[in-house]
Amino acid sequence: MKEFHFFIFLNTFKFNIFPMESIEEQLKSVQKASVSVKNTSKETRQHILLKLSDLLIENTAEIIASNKKDLDRMEDSNPKKDRLLLNENRIKDLANSLKDVVALDIPTGKILSTTKTDNNLNIQKVTVPIGVVGVIYEARPNVTIDVAALCLFSGNAVVLRGGSDAECTNEILVSLIHQALKANAVSEDAVQLLPVDRKYVKELLEAVKYVDIIIPRGSQQLIDFVRDHSKVPTIETGAGVCHTYVERSADLNMAAKIVVNAKTHRPSVCNALDTIIVDKQIAADFLPKLIKGFLEFDVEVYADYDSYKILEAHQYSNLRRAIDDNFGTEYLSQTCSIKTVDNFDEAVEHIQKYSSKHSEAIVTKNEEVAERFLNEVDAAAVYVNASTRFTDGGCFGLGAEIGISTQKLHARGPFALEKLTTEKWLVRGNGQIR
Numbered sequence: 227m228k229e230f231h232f233f234i235f236l237n238t239f240k241f242n243i244f245p246m247e248s249i250e251e252q253l254k255s256v257q258k259a260s261v262s263v264k265n266t267s268k269e270t271r272q273h274i275l276l277k278l279s280d281l282l283i284e285n286t287a288e289i290i291a292s293n294k295k296d297l298d299r300m301e302d303s304n305p306k307k308d309r310l311l312l313n314e315n316r317i318k319d320l321a322n323s324l325k326d327v328v329a330l331d332i333p334t335g336k337i338l339s340t341t342k343t344d345n346n347l348n349i350q351k352v353t354v355p356i357g358v359v360g361v362i363y364e365a366r367p368n369v370t371i372d373v374a375a376l377c378l379f380s381g382n383a384v385v386l387r388g389g390s391d392a393e394c395t396n397e398i399l400v401s402l403i404h405q406a407l408k409a410n411a412v413s414e415d416a417v418q419l420l421p422v423d424r425k426y427v428k429e430l431l432e433a434v435k436y437v438d439i440i441i442p443r444g445s446q447q448l449i450d451f452v453r454d455h456s457k458v459p460t461i462e463t464g465a466g467v468c469h470t471y472v473e474r475s476a477d478l479n480m481a482a483k484i485v486v487n488a489k490t491h492r493p494s495v496c497n498a499l500d501t502i503i504v505d506k507q508i509a510a511d512f513l514p515k516l517i518k519g520f521l522e523f524d525v526e527v528y529a530d531y532d533s534y535k536i537l538e539a540h541q542y543s544n545l546r547r548a549i550d551d552n553f554g555t556e557y558l559s560q561t562c563s564i565k566t567v568d569n570f571d572e573a574v575e576h577i578q579k580y581s582s583k584h585s586e587a588i589v590t591k592n593e594e595v596a597e598r599f600l601n602e603v604d605a606a607a608v609y610v611n612a613s614t615r616f617t618d619g620g621c622f623g624l625g626a627e628i629g630i631s632t633q634k635l636h637a638r639g640p641f642a643l644e645k646l647t648t649e650k651w652l653v654r655g656n657g658q659i660r
Contacts, residue, residue: 249426252418253358253385253436259415260358260383264334270410271379272328278375278406279324286317288398293367295394305558306365308494310392320371327375327625333644334381348654353647355381357438360430361628362452364444365391370399372619372626374417378407380646383416385437387430389444431456441641443629446556446582463629463641466496466584467556468614471573471599473590474505478512480611481589486519488587488613494558496630497585497607497617501553501563503573506532509566514540526561528552533564554580570595574602581605583632585614606632606639 282289293312300307312320338351359382363369370386377384388396396419404414420426431440431452439459442452446465453460470488472481488499504512513536520527520542528548529537537545546552552563553576567573577586587609588599596610607617607630617640619627624642631637637645 249420249429250433250436252420253430253433255415256358256383256385256418257436259413260355262413263378263383263416264355264357264381266381266412268332270412271332271381274378274406274410274412275324275328275375277409278371278403279321281402281405282317282321282324282371285398285402286314289317289395290314292394292398296365296367296392300365300391305494306391308492310365310367310395312367312395316368320368323372323620323626324375326620327379327643330379330625330643332379332381333647338649345658346656347658350652350654352650352652354650356646356648358383358385358436359646360385360387360433360437360440360458362387362427362430362440362442362444362448364389364448366443367392367395367399369443369628370396371403373628374403376626376628376643376646378416380643382646384418385430386417386419387427388419428455431458434458441628461631461637461641462633463631465556465582465632466498466617466630467500467554467580467582468497468585468587469501469503469577469581470499470587470589470614471503471577472505472508472512473570473573473588473592473595474507475591475595476508476512476589477591478508478515481512482515482519484587484589484611484613485516488615489525489562490519490523490560491613491615493560495615496556497614498558499562499614500555500557501565501580503565503567503576504533505573506566506568509533510536513537513564517542520544523560526559528561528563530563530565532566556582570598574599577603584630585609585617587612587614606630 289312296310300310334353334355336353341349359377361373361384373384400419403417407414407416434457437458439461440452440456441461441463442449443463449462449465453462470485485502492498509532513533517540524544526544528546530548534547548563553565565576583605585607586603586605588596589611590596600608617630619625619640619642622640624640627640627642629641630639631641
């Protein structure tokens with residue numbers, strides 16, 4: 227089993243000098259804090275997020291300095307490095323995303339149904355916070371802010387467990403979250419960063435008494451590890467093997483722009499393109515249109531037999547022959563594969579075989595084909611004539627996200643504010659017995 231690395235625990239900004247035998251006391255404190263968070267008003271939750279937004283901007287230089295320490299420890303060739311990077315623009319985006327969340331409705335306390343029985347029992351179904359949310363993730367410091375904001379605004383407490391690659395960055399981010407909580411008289415225990423020692427992972431995954439849900443966000447290996455070992459219910463998010471199918475009727479110039487964007491814009495994220503599928507009838511016309519955009523980013527291409535011949539004839543330099551393992555791979559880098567097909571059915575069959583059910587796209591002028599693709603392709607997000615890079619809580623108007631859920635129970639697609647709730651039945655009587 228490959229070793230996973232996680233964040234150092236901060237307790238009111240101080241390190242634990244001596245190793246702890248258990249994280250039970252920390253989990254107890256989070257659970258206790260979850261009650262106070264649940265009882266906070268909408269105004270208080272708004273003030274916490276707005277205060278945190280201001281603190282991010284005010285401490286931009288300090289955040290970048292801490293982030294640089296993490297970046298300096300990571301090899302340039304590591305595809306996680308782009309995810310790890312926090313620059314001024316990304317910090318501004320994080321601060322603005324908090325304001326976007328504040329503008330949303332509180333998802334808890336909504337009455338979903340009301341029933342009055344024959345014996346005058348008044349029964350209501352309402353939305354309530356989940357309670358304590360545990361999130362395990364890797365070198366993604368933006369997740370620290372997104373997760374804390376969504377959990378707090380929906381009335382949940384949160385246990386964070388992230389990669390040691392982002393250790394320094396997350397220390398300062400969590401300290402800012404604690405400052406925002408303290409400024410609004412809410413317990414800092416509502417957001418906790420757990421110890422780095424991986425011996426505590428098992429304890430967290432088995433903490434059914436204190437943690438209500440675990441959400442892993444990261445590589446397929448991390449997700450598999452959590453799913454296989456957790457006794458706490460889990461929601462899978464993160465891993466994406468995304469395809470774009472260029473159908474024979476497509477506007478080829480549009481298709482080239484979509485494909486280049488989906489592959490090169492931010493290749494290290496889960497909604498980036500991994501495999502291009504193209505109808506053989508148009509491959510000779512379409513593939514040369516990719517060359518300029520791909521050369522600019524030095525995209526490495528693993529091409530099947532037909533696409534290899536076409537790109538080789540046009541002297542595309544970073545070209546490899548594809549084998550089976552090049553399909554169904556989440557590259558997280560400037561690398562992709564190309565599969566040529568005879569028809570729509572073969573394209574959909576390929577997607578069904580290799581997709582992680584994250585985001586899939588078709589480029590076509592044929593409305594009937596487009597509707598078939600929307601209906602037949604099984605994925606959290608399915609696109610017609612658009613880049614898969616839009617699968618994102620912010621882009622979908624959700625403010626932010628914890629991750630992209632690729633499963634079907636409870637949540638699918640961007641896991642955002644509304645999905646951090648569950649249901650509760652409130653029954654009011656006046657002495658009824660059964």
